[in-house]
Amino acid sequence: MKKLSSVLFMLLSVPVFAQQQDYPxxxxxxxxxxxSDKFWNSRIETNRTVTIPASFERCKATGRVKNFEMAAAGKGKFCTTYPFDDTDIYKTVEGASYSLALHPDKKLEAYLDSMITIVGKAQEPDGYLYTSRTxxxxxxxxWAGPERWVLxxxxxxxxxxxxHMYEGAVAHYMATGKRNFLNIALKNADLLVKTFGPNKRHVAxxxxxxxxxxxxxxxxxxKKExxxxxxxxxxxxxxxxxxxxSKSAWENGVYWQDxxxxxAQDEAEGHAVRAMYLYSGMADVAALTGDKDYLAAIDKIWNNMVGKKxxxxxxxxxxxxxxxxGANYELPNTTAYNETCAAIGxxxxxxxxxLLHGDAKYIDVMEKTLYNGLISGVGLDGKSFFYTNAMQITDAFNHPDIERERAGWFTCSCCPTNVARLMPSIPGYVYAQNGKDVFVNLFISGTGNLKVDGKSLQIVxxxxxxxxxGLAFTVNPASSLAANLKIRIPGWAQNEAVPSDLYGYQQASDxxxxxxLNGKPASYAMQNGYAVLSRKWKKGDKVEVNLPMEVRRVTANEKLADDNNKVALQRGPLMYCAEWKDNNGKASNIILPQTSTFTAQYQPQLLNGVMTLSAPIKAVDVDDNGQxxxxRNATLTAIPYYSWANRGKGEMMVWxxxxVKSVDLLAK
Structure with a gap:
């Protein structure tokens, strides 16, 4: 394997020459x-040692690999369900490549080469690669249609x-310097350039x-094409x-964002994963072309999503x-879908x-998703998953389409392989840079190595x-260095539950x-959610930040009907839930009085180590004769939302x- 530094140089050298503009x-x-972070390192290591191998094995066991082998041979019958099953291999290769970049592994590298060989043999001479047809x-x-592209x-x-093939190929090239997968992707991309465009085939x-x-x-x-x-x-x-x-999202085009x-679009609409990939693509193109209309549109769409959806x-x-x-403020709890892939998007x-705007509010949303609605999608064992992420599981509302248990794989298994590729890329979300501005976005223990003004800068x-x-940052420039260290102060530490009025805190904190800085109160300015410390930094300079970790009661906008007169629980970036296992077999009978006070306790033996919340509550029971x-008085035990459903099947509540204002009687 070539040294990674030389690989990254190859990767970066061409775009610097070719691109006139980019993300600021x-x-x-x-x-x-x-x-060196306990919370994330354990998850990334589990992803490397469990999730990625399990994904490859399941791709093989379910016939996804066989589809490529039959395409190469030109005979057989497509043996999985969906034509996009090909992407489970591409995404797992992407995740394995990221992992390989951090943990060199000759055996894994050789396995990737063998998988890429199988993929390459399935490619048609002109670059077309789609096993369902080939x-x-x-x-x-x-689903494929009688001819290429017609559907x-x-x-x-x-x-x-x-x-997904392109993304996997780029990741593999970044990690290894090898062009075997990249050449397959480029051949396919050149076919697209020949096929689609002005005066060619048109399609959204x-x-x-x-x-x-x-x-x-x-x-x-x-290549600008x-x-x-x-x-x-x-x-x-x-x-x-x-x-x-038509009110049908399929018939009126909303489902496809079409x-x-x-x-002209100003709402987050349609299939949520498709939407996230579209808006991400629009951001990329806006950054690289300077398209201000794209930028204006995604700004409006983001405000709509964070403010209403x-x-x-x-x-x-x-x-x-x-x-x-759904529609604005359509956020039901009993039927909440919340696909894991959508959280990743x-x-x-x-x-x-x-990267476009430099505002901490975007990282606030990203952090909320990362620590809650995303990692809830993968079990602590690294090989069991949720496709959907429920907001409420009760015996009274047991909807058949809402998952109560994690599964090892799905007929449509886009989520497990998406998790496999996201996890090893987490270190890339910690820091960012614009000239002398150095952004600290996520609070994850470890060492970042940057270049500022041509000088090496290490942040520990x-x-x-x-x-x-309690956060500590040791700043180690190679020599005295003028720079602006921008440390994100999360909205949750500034009495802002989310950057909109969709959710808020019941009571403001003082x-x-x-x-x-070096043991003394620091002089800093607040800018777009960042504490900006501007100075000439010397080796060993230490910044300490203390974020108040209180238990906060979250309330919802009154337009969210399911959440009226209810509260959710938050501590730091984490949302909490009550699960049956800790609450006498039920979670749907809990009343949380306003007078209740909370105790937070770290329990290292529970759920791989979690901070639990406890408080005196009222629990509502029905007597044995049902009359x-x-x-009764009881004690609530709440666990981080991400950790639910790792101990069997049972009730779970977030709100x-x-x-009690009224009682609805439901017969079972």
Whole structure:
């Protein structure tokens, strides 16, 4: 394997020459950040040693690998369910490549090469790669359509497959310097350039992601045709004729984000994963082309999502019918869908919005999603998953489409393989830079290595986040260095539950954030949610930040009907829930009086180590004969939302009434 530094030089050298503009803020590469963080390191290591091997094994056991082998042979029958099953291999290769960059592993590298060989043999001579058709071109699957591309705007997923292939190929090239997967991707991308564009075939991809993939290939090669094609695909939206009078998201184009041109859209709409990939692609293209109309549109869409369409733990996509956003303020608890892939897409998009604007509010949303609605999607064992992430599980409301237990795999297994590729990239979200401005976005222990004004700068983080609010940063420049250290002060530490009026805290806190420099109160300015410390930094300078870790009662906007007169619980970045296991077998009978006070206690043996919350409550029971309702004194035990459903099947609640105003009788 080539040295990683030389690989990254190859990667960066071409785009610097080719690109005239880019994001004003640049992330510090994940390979430049070495973590020593207990919370995240254990998860990333589990992903490396359990999730990725399990994903490859399941790709093989379920026939996903066999599909490529049959396509290479030109005979057989497509043996999985969906034409996008190809992408589970691409995404797992991407995750394995990121992991390989951090943990060199000759055995894994050789396995990736063997998998890439299988993929390459399935590619047709002109670059087309889509096993659902290639296996038997005369009898492709129904979603594929009788000819190439004819159902692309609906369900063929030909371009979706290509997009994930490009992202996997770029990751593999970054990690190894090898071009074997990259050459396959470039051959396919060149076919797209020949096929689509002005005076060629027109289509708005039915499931976005090819736009993000093409941008990554552009960054590698400097080939502007890839960037132009990404923009072309985005600009094709809103041109197809739909039944605009229909309320069906499929018939009116909303499901595909295709009801109007993207620059005219102002709401987060349709299939939530598709939406996140579209908005991320728009951000990429806006950064690289300076398209201000794109920027204005995604700003409006972001405000709509965060202000009217996001759950309290950062999940999105409320409606199961179509895995989609609902109407404004349509955020039901008993039927909440919240696909794990949508949470991952939400991280991608908010990172890009930050890189465009430099505002901490985007990282606040990203952090909420990361610590809550995203990692809830993978079990502590690293090999069991949620496709959807529930907000309420009770015996009275046992909806069949809401998952009560984690599964090892799914017929549509996009979420497990998406988790596999997201986890090892976490170090790349910690720091960012714009000239002399150095942003500290996430509080994860470890060492970041940057270059500022041509000088090396090392930042060492030490903390016990998210359990403790005490943060320490040691700044080590190679020599005296003038720079602006920008440390994010989370909205939750400034009496802001989310950057909108969708959720708030029942009571404002008077606790203040404390910042010290070399043991003394620091002089700093607040700017866009960041504490800015400007000085000439010397080796060993130490910044200490203390974030108040109080238990906060979260209330919802009155337009969220399901949450009226209820509170959710938050401590630091974490949302909490009550689970049956800790609360005498039930969670749906809890009344949380306003007078209750909370005790937080770290329990190292519980759920791989969690901070629990306890408080005196009232519990409502029905007597043995079913005739009387009894209220008794009890103690609530709440656990971090991400950790639920790791101990069996039972009730779970996020929102708690503070008093009973009426009783609905449900017979079972």
């Amino acid at each position: 803020i640049q992330p510090v590469a994940f390979t430049s950040v070495k973590l 296996i038997d071109p005369l009898h492709p699957g129904s 692309e705007q609906e369900n063929s997923h030909e371009l979706y497959n290509a997009g 991809p039915g499931h976005e992601v090819v736009e993000m993939g093409l941008v990554k290939l552009y960054r590698i090669t400097g 890839y960037l132009d094609l990404a923009k072309f695909f985005i600009d094709e939206r809103g041109k197809k004729k739909y039944n605009t009078k 009801d109007k041109p993207v620059i 996001m759950y309290v733990q950062g999940s999105i996509g409320a409606v199961g019918d179509g895995e989609r956003f 939400n991280v991608y998009w908010n990172q890009r919005m930050f 983080q030490q903390n016990n986040y998210p359990w403790d609010g 606790k203040k954030v404390e910042i010290k 009387n309702i009894v209220t 708690f009434p503070q008093a």
